[in-house]
Amino acid sequence: MKHQAKSIIWSDYQKTIPADGFYYLRSCIRQNFFPGSERAFLQIMQNDLGKDVFDDPKHTTCTGIAYHSDLLPFETLQTVVARQFALMSEAGYRNLAVSCVTSFGIYSEVLETWKEFPDEMEKARTYLRKATGRELAIPENVAHCSDIFYHFRNEIAARLQYPLINGETGQPLKIVEHIGCHYAKMFPGKGVGGAEFSCVLSGMIEAWGGEVVDYPERRHCCGFGFRQYLIMANRGYSVSNSKKKFESMEPYRPDAIICNCPGCTMFLDKWQYTIGELEGKTYGGEGRGIPVLTYEELAGLALGYDPWDLGLQMHQVDCEPLLQKMGIKYNPGLKYRGLKGEDLGKPVIPNCFNRAVHSF
Amino acid sequence: MSKPKKVITIGGGVAGTEVSSLLAELGYDVTLIEKNSQTGGKLNGWSHLFPTGRPAAQVAEFLQHKVQRNSFKTICQTDVSQVVFGNGSFLVKTSGDERLPADAVVISTGFDIFDATRKEEYGYSVYENVITSVDLENRLKAGAPITTAAGNKPCRIAFIHCVGSRDEKCGNHHCSKVCCVTGVKQATELAKQLPQAEIFCFYMDLRMFGLPYESMYREAQEKYNIQFIRGRLSEAAENADGTLQIKAEDTLSGRPLKMQVDLVVLLVGMVPGKNTAHMADLFELQREPNGFLQTEDPHLFKNRSSRKGVFLAGTCTGPMTVDETLDHARSAALDIHHYLQNK
Amino acid sequence: MNAFGFKLIEPRSIDFDQFDGRLLNEILEKEPSFKICLSCGGCTATCNAGTLIDFNIRKMNLLLRRGEITGLAREIDKCMLCGKCMLVCPRGINIRNVIMLLKKGLVQYRNENI
Numbered sequence: 152m153k154h155q156a157k158s159i160i161w162s163d164y165q166k167t168i169p170a171d172g173f174y175y176l177r178s179c180i181r182q183n184f185f186p187g188s189e190r191a192f193l194q195i196m197q198n199d200l201g202k203d204v205f206d207d208p209k210h211t212t213c214t215g216i217a218y219h220s221d222l223l224p225f226e227t228l229q230t231v232v233a234r235q236f237a238l239m240s241e242a243g244y245r246n247l248a249v250s251c252v253t254s255f256g257i258y259s260e261v262l263e264t265w266k267e268f269p270d271e272m273e274k275a276r277t278y279l280r281k282a283t284g285r286e287l288a289i290p291e292n293v294a295h296c297s298d299i300f301y302h303f304r305n306e307i308a309a310r311l312q313y314p315l316i317n318g319e320t321g322q323p324l325k326i327v328e329h330i331g332c333h334y335a336k337m338f339p340g341k342g343v344g345g346a347e348f349s350c351v352l353s354g355m356i357e358a359w360g361g362e363v364v365d366y367p368e369r370r371h372c373c374g375f376g377f378r379q380y381l382i383m384a385n386r387g388y389s390v391s392n393s394k395k396k397f398e399s400m401e402p403y404r405p406d407a408i409i410c411n412c413p414g415c416t417m418f419l420d421k422w423q424y425t426i427g428e429l430e431g432k433t434y435g436g437e438g439r440g441i442p443v444l445t446y447e448e449l450a451g452l453a454l455g456y457d458p459w460d461l462g463l464q465m466h467q468v469d470c471e472p473l474l475q476k477m478g479i480k481y482n483p484g485l486k487y488r489g490l491k492g493e494d495l496g497k498p499v500i501p502n503c504f505n506r507a508v509h510s511f
Numbered sequence: 512m513s514k515p516k517k518v519i520t521i522g523g524g525v526a527g528t529e530v531s532s533l534l535a536e537l538g539y540d541v542t543l544i545e546k547n548s549q550t551g552g553k554l555n556g557w558s559h560l561f562p563t564g565r566p567a568a569q570v571a572e573f574l575q576h577k578v579q580r581n582s583f584k585t586i587c588q589t590d591v592s593q594v595v596f597g598n599g600s601f602l603v604k605t606s607g608d609e610r611l612p613a614d615a616v617v618i619s620t621g622f623d624i625f626d627a628t629r630k631e632e633y634g635y636s637v638y639e640n641v642i643t644s645v646d647l648e649n650r651l652k653a654g655a656p657i658t659t660a661a662g663n664k665p666c667r668i669a670f671i672h673c674v675g676s677r678d679e680k681c682g683n684h685h686c687s688k689v690c691c692v693t694g695v696k697q698a699t700e701l702a703k704q705l706p707q708a709e710i711f712c713f714y715m716d717l718r719m720f721g722l723p724y725e726s727m728y729r730e731a732q733e734k735y736n737i738q739f740i741r742g743r744l745s746e747a748a749e750n751a752d753g754t755l756q757i758k759a760e761d762t763l764s765g766r767p768l769k770m771q772v773d774l775v776v777l778l779v780g781m782v783p784g785k786n787t788a789h790m791a792d793l794f795e796l797q798r799e800p801n802g803f804l805q806t807e808d809p810h811l812f813k814n815r816s817s818r819k820g821v822f823l824a825g826t827c828t829g830p831m832t833v834d835e836t837l838d839h840a841r842s843a844a845l846d847i848h849h850y851l852q853n854k
Numbered sequence: 855m856n857a858f859g860f861k862l863i864e865p866r867s868i869d870f871d872q873f874d875g876r877l878l879n880e881i882l883e884k885e886p887s888f889k890i891c892l893s894c895g896g897c898t899a900t901c902n903a904g905t906l907i908d909f910n911i912r913k914m915n916l917l918l919r920r921g922e923i924t925g926l927a928r929e930i931d932k933c934m935l936c937g938k939c940m941l942v943c944p945r946g947i948n949i950r951n952v953i954m955l956l957k958k959g960l961v962q963y964r965n966e967n968i
Contacts, residue, residue, distance in 0.1 A: 152749055156636035160628065347631035367748035367756040370632075387860040394862060403751060429862055729945075732890045738919070741893065761868055763893045764916045770870030 152365060157348050164335075164345035168294050168302040173204045174244035176235060176258075178251030179212040181413045181445070187462025189250055191451040192296055196248075199310055199454060200303055204248060209238050213254040219377040229275040232261045233287045237279060240288030247293045252412035255295040256333030259341050262293065293341075295334060297411035297446050301343050301351045304358040312455035315361030317406065318478035323362035324406040326449075327441070328352035329396075329419060331412020332372050352409055352446055359453050368399035374422075375414035390429075393422040397434045397441075404436065407473050408443045419443045420467045427503025440468035440504060452479060459485050464495075469504075515540040516851045519603050519613040521591055521790060524552020525833055526825025526840040527619035528574045533844035534617075535581035539851065542584045542611055544591060544603075546786060550578065552621055558651035560833055561696040562723040567652070570833060590786075594793045599820060599854065614854065615847050618790050618804065618816065619824040619840070622781040625675030625683070632746040633674065633777060640665075640755055641747060641775045643674075644693055647701075657701060657774075661753060665708055665773035668701060669757055670694045671744045672714040676780030685801045687780030688830040691718045694778045695731050702735035710737045711770075713744050713759050721832070742768065747775055781830040794821050803829045814843040822847050873921040877959045881918070884955055887947045891915060897939035897949055903932050911939055911949070918956065927960045 173196070181188055196202045214231050217223035235258075239247060249255040265272035276287040300307065308314075315324040330349045335342025344350035347370065353363040374392025379385045396419070400408075410416040420443035427433045427440070435441035443466065444452075451461045458479065463470045464486045474481055487495045515538055520531045523545030531543045543550065551574070557567035578585075586605065595602040601613045627635035627643050635641045639660035642650075650657060659665050672694055676687040691714065698710050712731075717739065719725040731737040742759035749755055754771050761768040783802035791798050797805040797817035804827050807815035814822050824843035825836045882889055898904050898912045909932040917926055930953060939949045 153637055153639060156628070160631060160637070345631065348637065365749065367750055369748065370746065383859040385860070386858070387863045390860070391863040391865075395865070425858060426862065429856065429858065729890055733886070736889065758867075761916070761920065764868070764913055764920065767867035768870065768920075769867050 157344075157350070160348050161344040161350050164340060164343065166294075166298065166341060166343060167292060168298050169246045169292050171202050172244055173202065173246050173248035173294075173299070174239040174242060174290075175204050175206045176210055176213070176247055176249045176251075176254060177206075178254060178413050179216065180417070181250060184413065184417045184465065185445050185448065185462055186465060187451070187460060188445040188447040191447040191456060191461055192250065192300075194456075195307070195447070195450055195454065196299070200306055205242055205244055207238055207242055210235050213251070213257045215251070215253040215257045216377060218257065219253070220381055221378075226274065226278065228257065229261055229264070229271065230278040230282060232258060233275040233279040234283055234285060236288050236290055237283070237285035239290060241285070245291040247290045248299055249293065249295050252295060252297075252331030252334045253414070255293065255341075256337050258290075258293050259338050262289070263338065265289075295351075295411065297334075297351045297355075298343055300446055300450060301354050304355045307355075307450055307454065308358045308360075311359060311453045313453050313477045313479050315356065315359045315449075315453060315477070317476045319476060323360055324473075324476060325364050325403060326356045326361045327364045327366065327369075327400050327403075327405045327408040328356060329369075329373060329408060329410045329412075329415050331410065331415050334411060352411055355446060355450070356409070359450075364400060364403045364405045366400040366403050368396045371396055371399075373410075373412075373415040373418050375412075375418050380414075380418070389418060390422045390425050393418055394426055397423070397426070400441075401434050405441055406476055407449070407470075408441055409446050409449050410443065411446055416443055416445050424467045424501055424503060427501065431503065433503055435468070436472065438504060439472055442466065442468050442470040442473045444470065444473075452477065455479075457481065459488070516614040516854070517542070517612055518615050518617060518847060518851075519544065519601070519611055520617040520619055520824075521603075522546075522552075522618065522620035522786065522825075522827070523550035523585065523587075524619065524621045524825065525554050525570075525574065525836045526621070526827075526843070527552070527617070528578050529837055529840035530617050530619060530824045530843050530847075531583055531585075532574070532577040532581045533841060534847060535583040537844070537848050539848075540583075542586065542613075544589050544605060545585060545587045546590050548588050550585060550587070551575065553624075554833065556645070556649050556652060558648050559696070559700070561692050562721060562727055564696075567833075591790070591793060601820065615820050615822060615851055616794070617822045617824050617843060617847065618787070618794070618796075618827055619843075620784050620786040620790050620827045622787070622826040622830065623784045625681070625687075625779040625782050627674055627777050627779050629681055630674060630678075630777070633671070633744065633775070634747050634749065634755075635777060638747065638749045638753075638755060638775075640749075640753055640773060641777065643777045643779045644670075644690065644697060645779060647697055647776050648693075651697075651700060657704060659753065659773050663773070664705060667709045667770070667772045668698075668705075668711070668774045668776065669744075669755075669770070669772045670698050670710070670712045670776045670778060672712060672717075672778050673743065674777040674779050675782065677715065683780060683782060683801065685803075685830070686718060688718065688720070689832050690778040690780055691716075692721065692724045692727065692832075694776075695719075695724070695727050695737075697776065698737045699727070699731050699735050702731075702737060710735070711772075712737060712739045713742055713757075714739060715741070715743050740768065744775075781826060784827065787827040790827070794818055796821065799829070801829075803827065812846075813839065814846045820850070822850075868920050868922065870920075874923055875921050877923055877926075877956070877963055878918055878921060880959055881952060881955045885948055885951045887945070888915070888952050890945050891919075891947055892945060894944060896942040896944060900938050900942045902936050902938055903934050907932060909933070915949075915952065923960075923963065926956065927964075930956055930960070 335346040339346035374389040379389040423440045517540045520543045590606040593604040603611045824840045903909045
């Protein structure tokens with residue numbers, strides 16, 4: 152693999168990412184599955200990097216899940232998107248920081264639609280006015296939050312407490328990166344590095360000391376696909392696609408997987424359990440599974456945030472092996488304690504994961 | 512003829528040298544402008560020519576010999592920078608600040624090779640074992656044994672047809688015509704060199720238009736066990752050991768197909784040269800939608816451009832084989848001769 | 855169905871790395887004309903069996919070429935050995951001999967695998 156050639160391709164796909172002043176648009180599912188990630192994004196941006204990111208309680212879901220499942224008409228989607236844009240403008244911001252990859256795809260798709268079909272924008276403007284009395288505004292810049300971390304990767308690197316190095320061997324941690332399809336496959340020009348060789352996550356991994364695992368099915372979809380997972384009988388499609396990826400990455404013995412998409416993070420994490428139950432096959436060292444993290448969680452860990460504050464106890468696959476490799480000090484006893492120290496109860500450890508090596 | 516009429520040829524590849532030689536032989540005052548340091552064009556990089564398997568150098572020598580026999584002025588490492596249109600004549604200014612008058616101009620600026628890095632999903636320039644047909648031809652010419660990047664004998668090789676051709680996403684609607692037979696030729700050459708290797712050609716259609724080409728295809732199947740799979744490569748990915756995983760549909764059995772290969776050869780197509788586009792601008796010539804120069808009449812006047820006195824020779828008008836290029840150049844010489852005689 | 859209500863799906867792609875060329879190589883050796891098949895489908899269009907039942911001789915030959923032996927035995931019994939395919943084959947492949955060799959080969963293959 153010739154990395155130099157990749158950077159030539161990357162140079163064709165560089166996007167403008169603003170230096171400051173972001174209006175934050177949250178994901179509707181990340182707060183449930185990876186509840187610490189968005190908080191970590193805000194804390195790292197605001198406290199570590201001193202940036203202005205506005206977290207507005209007024210904004211809503213982008214409706215992407217309903218849209219991609221054919222439950223919601225395009226007009227409604229455009230109106231909801233128009234409302235988000237109006238809220239941004241009302242709050243005095245011009246740049247969007249989008250937490251979810253599908254939302255990022257939705258905002259890009261709507262903006263491109265309006266560029267090609269101005270009538271659609273006028274319709275959305277009218278609907279928005281009638282429904283909410285708000286005025287449509289067009290954002291100057293739409294960045295996915297992973298774009299923003301990529302942009303500030305060196306600033307983050309300068310503050311690292313735990314670089315992505317295996318403390319036991321001194322070698323870089325081997326990390327699989329997985330880019331959500333809606334990040335760049337719809338509009339390659341809107342992703343850092345394009346669709347085929349996106350470098351938005353690999354750039355972070357390398358800047359923070361890790362080594363990117365480039366395995367054959369790297370570009371393959373995780374299998375999420377809205378129609379697949381919403382209908383139970385179709386979930387076989389979804390899990391089989393993830394399996395294809397696991398099979399392909401397994402020989403490289405990755406230490407972790409990081410994703411920038413809510414769906415991918417969730418499914419690459421949870422399907423490992425499902426495949427374990429269905430086939431008795433567990434990936435990763437000693438039958439523990441391969442930890443799957445969001446890039447915010449990874450950044451948070453590397454910056455010295457407490458793993459339980461980052462919400463790592465919510466993961467299906469235990470992250471402790473990664474924490475140990477990174478040399479992170481953590482209190483196992485606090486894993487299932489709430490913010491006030493209350494006992495949250497412990498989950499049942501599934502048979503498919505190796506109990507013997509489990510942390511408790 | 513009192514004073515010989517002046518012809519300027521722009522581009523000194525196969526077409527440019529041939530047309531210049533012939534016109535000089537006919538007594539015209541010819542000046543050939545070539546951007547590179549020597550004439551001969553891409554032919555200089557080819558190893559053997561289909562369908563005969565004759566060394567390309569033999570044809571190049573033949574052309575060079577003719578150049579020497581019919582002495583005309585050749586200016587190398589020079590571009591055309593400006594053109595002034597006179598009344599039935601031209602004044603061509605060069606990057607060397609020369610001002611050359613001409614009664615007729617021949618454009619023979621040829622083609623460019625499709626930049627395979629634009630098919631990002633094939634990983635050319637990123638994966639070391641993905642090469643183009645041009646890389647392979649250069650290696651064959653150099654006489655080096657064909658190996659993987661690690662220096663091993665490849666056990667399985669895949670040729671990929673139509674790279675950058677018939678690909679609207681790349682802006683190339685056209686068929687580059689020569690790649691199918693080039694693929695068969697190169698696959699056969701590799702089969703001779705590496706008899707143990709399994710060789711596959713992934714094609715959409717095999718366009719064996721030349722009289723002997725179909726026999727080459729048949730021989731490739733029958734004698735050299737080359738396997739032809741109808742399906743376009745969707746993507747290539749690199750394995751840890753540098754081998755490649757490729758995916759295509761086996762369209763004839765209607766199922767997706769994957770295989771690990773040691774070497775991938777991309778049969779890159781022909782696109783209009785940057786210089787051809789530049790000449791179209793300078794001489795204000797019409798171009799086809801695919802970017803090649805438009806001829807006055809696709810049946811009757813294939814050497815005339817949309818501007819009187821500006822003639823076209825070779826692949827600046829579209830993909831051609833070496834033989835076709837020579838024919839086209841020769842017909843250009845005759846057409847220019849008639850034009851200048853009646854002028 | 856398991857507790858999940860869905861199951862993993864085996865990929866249906868042709869995997870050349872699992873290629874089983876034993877049968878193919880034997881047939882190619884004994885009937886080399888089979889090498890030059892163009893997959894034009896002339897044989898299938900004229901096939902007496904194929905017009906009545908689900909039988910595609912071109913595809914069957916292709917399965918053999920891809921080393922996909924499973925299922926070939928059942929397919930091949932549909933051929934009536936009339937030889938009409940040979941009349942139309944533009945490259946004069948001795949298709950009937952391919953079928954006969956395939957039948958023999960499959961028996962041998964089965965015996966080897968027991």
